[in-house]
Amino acid sequence: MWTEWRRHFEFTATRPLPGTEAPELPADQWAALSRSLAIFQAGEGGEGRIAKDIDTFEQPWIDEDYRAALKLFVREEGRHARILTNALGELGGKTLNENWTERLFLYGRRAMGIELKLTVLTAAEVVGITFYGELMKALPECGLKSALGQLCEDETEHLAFHTAYFRAATQTQLRKRAFSVAWRTIASAALSVVLLDHLATLRAFRIPPDAVAARSWALIREVERNVLYPSSSPSAAEPRAKPNRFRSALAA
Template structure:
């Protein structure tokens, strides 16, 4: 929770330095796929987090509920930044997309653990997506927005990892292995969908979809092993 609270001032300073008022220099052949891609990620970031907050409250840990509230606020900041990036690029937001609807339904299948597992898959995907844009985005504003978000997502993955590790700590080995297998199915499927659905922007920044898939799954392998295969406790700061 200390991390989220300390981030408030940092975010304000970083966001103020992004020049959304500048003239956009991105050429049309790169701008079109970038707009299409950012629209979908902006929709995914724009949830209100109420289901997650309700599930967190059922866990009976007030400090965790407070941390989840701050986490949701950061995700909503991402949505606002992506909305400003869309306006800068000359695009408009979308109100719905089938992949977002599937993702939301998966998150709500069971309780808090399931929601965090699905959410952490999205964040593992986001690490590579925003990492690619921050390194090779077509202009300074896009790179700055992506770098700002990827910094948050790195902390978010650790936050979800540590909570999930606690949640599965007392689960028997067969249950953990089953959860691991199902989690991998979701991760591989989600990564493949994003690689195909966002291929235009990945190609535009020179990020081969096969490399993108590899990068996401390498990150996910470390995350899933830390949650379900390692008995040593972890702590998030």
């Protein structure tokens, strides 16, 4: 079941880093974009521990291909951090040593077991899809816009990968209920703190925060449906969840 995912991440790892040339922007947009990208850069590079923990995590629904795919996924997030570091270089911005939302995400991951960490990571994918997607749409044609588009597509694949895990892992009513409670709690908390942290950027680019919140909520509900009620989807028999059913969220 996980072989295709391992192959997918092996393939995406071979891509060269995209260019990140920044466009001409008004000063307020430039400052807000630099700050937001620095915060996302700090969040992209911090997933290393789960790549070790997965070696001792045993469940009937995972195998060596899953472990390999998860490690490659972690490396892909590290690649995102490098892309954003390059983007900050183009913008003349600086990376952050730490940021309060990143500290919250990190604290959450460290305090939890593997499956709750995966839930936090899944929430981070929703946040990434939402914000990279909104910023991409707001920018004029430039290397940075294309790079954000690639990050957005990667996060969409990551979301499908984690959804496939939780679908496989929630075969009993108890586990379905536990996922539902954890997912709604963590995803809504993550969305709230990130919206708050990036409010100035949304305003600078005249992106209505309530529309961003509504799109994110639609995606959060879609994840829950795809995990808990796979039979409601026409491609339910495909555990890899491909072609990616979250792409509709990007087009919104």
